[in-house]
Amino acid sequence: MAVKKCNKCKAEFKQAFRVRHLALHNAQKQWVFLCKGCTLEVKDNNVHYQYGGTWKG
Ligand SMILES: [Zn+2]
Structure with a gap:
């Protein structure tokens, strides 16, 4: 099964x-790949945050 490593x-x-x-x-x-937890963490009040899609292994 394919997996992605969270960048954070x-x-x-x-x-x-x-x-x-x-x-x-x-x-x-x-673009970087983040897990759900890290995504929620970085998107908070972040003007640089951009979402580019969800990857599924
Ligand atoms: Zn993570």
């Missing part, structure tokens, strides 16, 4: 969220 907590998940949450991500047009 480094744990592996069967479902991940494709997001941008840093100015750097926007500047470099880069």
